[in-house]
Amino acid sequence: MDNILFWLGFYLVMLVLSTVIGYSKGNVVAGALLGYVLGPIGVLLLLFSKDRRMLPCPECASKIHRHSYFCPQCQQKVFKRLK
Numbered sequence: 001m002d003n004i005l006f007w008l009g010f011y012l013v014m015l016v017l018s019t020v021i022g023y024s025k026g027n028v029v030a031g032a033l034l035g036y037v038l039g040p041i042g043v044l045l046l047l048f049s050k051d052r053r054m055l056p057c058p059e060c061a062s063k064i065h066r067h068s069y070f071c072p073q074c075q076q077k078v079f080k081r082l083k
Contacts, residue, residue: 014039021046026053 015035021043022031034042054063062073071078 025051
């Protein structure tokens with residue numbers, strides 16, 4: 001019984017950890033699924049995945065939020081071609 005509780009707690013911690021990492025990278029659903037299905041491997045995959053909220057500016061290539069209208073670095077208008 002103790003062994004089952006250990007593994008249940010372990011995967012619950014991995015689920016919460018991967019969900020938090022997924023939220024910080026803009027991908028909560030993938031974070032929860034990877035943490036639930038793969039456990040520590042899912043956490044590692046999320047740590048090395050790219051941030052979906054930040055995209056490169058088409059003019060200066062600096063990182064900007066995907067809902068930005070103007071780049072804070074070069075002050076160019078960013079159209080909705082960023083996806």
